[in-house]
Amino acid sequence: MTKRAHVYVSGQVQGVFFRAAARRKAQELGVGGFARNLPDGRFEAAFEGEGDAVDAMVRWCHEGTSQAEVSSVEVALEAPIGEREFRVD
DSSP states (O other), X not given: OEEEEEEEEEEEOSSSSXXXXXXXXXXXXXXXXXXXXXXXXXXXXXXXXXXXXXXXHHHHHTTOSTTOEXXXXXXXXXXXXXXXXXXXX
16 A cells, blocks of 8 residues: 655755655655655655655654754655655755
């Protein structure tokens, strides 16, 4: 079953390869969607794919890279829109 999660990650998540690592993990899990840095210092992403893979990406966001310091992760489930590729904006 296809699932889509939209996440906002706060903390030290910019300048620590968070987007690149998210792309690698999403590609490894076969998840589509996007990742980008926001002007307010947060990381935003949407993950779409098989439920277990999307759940794994959300769990990954709580840790991120070894240089990251995640303080919070907000998650909203959305209706899937058919994204199959993962891009970094």
